[in-house]
Amino acid sequence: MFQWEDFDPGPPGPGEVRLKHEAIGVNYIDIYMRSGLYPVDELPFVPGREGAGIVVETGEGVTELQPDDRVAYAGPPGSYAEERNIAAERLVKLPGGIDFDIAASVMLQGMTARYLLKETYPVGPDTVLLIHGAAGGLGLLLTQWAVHLGAEVIGTAGSDEKTALALANGCAHAINYRTQDFVEAVAGITNGNGVDVVYDPIGKDTFPGSLICLRRRGMWVSFGQASGAIPPFDMGVLSQKKSLFVTRPSLFDYTDTREELVETANDLFAMLTAGHLKASPNHRYDLSQAAQAHRDLEARKTTGSIILLP
Secondary structure: OOOOOOOOOOOOOOOEEEEEEEEEEEOHHHHHHHHOOOOOOOOOOOOOOEEEEEEEEEOOOOOOOOOOOEEEEEOOOOOOOOEEEEEHHHOEEOOOOOOHHHHHHHHHHHHHHHHHHHHHOOOOOOOEEEEOOOOEHHHHHHHHHHHHOOOEEEEEEOOHHHHHHHHHOOOOEEEEOOOOOHHHHHHHHOOOOOEEEEEEOOOHHHOOHHHHOEEEEEEEEEOOOOOOOOOOOOOHHHHHOOOOEEEOOOHHHHOOOHHHHHHHHHHHHHHHHOOOOOOOOOEEEEHHHHHHHHHHHHOOOOOEOEEEEO
16 A cells, blocks of 8 residues: 655765656556565565656766756656655756656656667568557557557557547557457458557457467567456467567666667657657646556556656
8 A cells, every 4th residue: 555654865875866856657567566466675665667857966976967957767666756866877867848747757658669669579661560558658659659650550448538549649540449359350450461560568358369460470569467467378379370479578678778778768858859759648646646546547547648746
């Protein structure tokens, strides 16, 4: 359960800065960690892996940042706090044209979209892809970025309102999975050929349908489990269903080094600055209302991204 408490992080240690949050991102990984689906190092713990704010103080050995710098991050746990200490090497400087609330809403999801589309499966003008949860924060960014790369995007969402949002953000086709069989719909849209790649943050409810939607030697990218964990399955199914590829990637393996982090973040900032990505948090909660934000996200009452305001 969540508990709101006073806590002083103290001065930053070597290689750290003290950061004052201006906005904090809320993501499904926070729910996974809170629920115990993803392990945490110790209890109690502070959830949250994304934020944006101002450097207050620097620790010994920090040379790239100084007080009053505008920064953002996605990765180190502990963002559900007004202030925190954090390793300076995991922070990136914010360009002047990107506000704190935008940064906090797109760092994790935007950098995830970048590696999924450019590294996990290189998407281009000939790509036909399926995005589950296309009206969520990540789904909207994935769609916009994929369309910018020239791909044809099919999206699924859980209501007519959400499918309309997916279409407005670039989906060529949007499927309401509550009223349509998405497997049959994808087969009809692709004339039975299937899609090149499926991006799937949903999990149990979209398995094994996602595999059926793929073309020969297509790739299923499973990167979340909003509906529950995917059950164990026989790997032989992949050969039976047209020699498919399956991967379960994580952003943090694509931004492990300082060079990877900076390259990925700068690519995201360039897309935002050029207007190729439109991002704005659809839901704002006070930091003290984090529990309600989680309830609404789990109940799928939200669209787009969510931020907490200290």
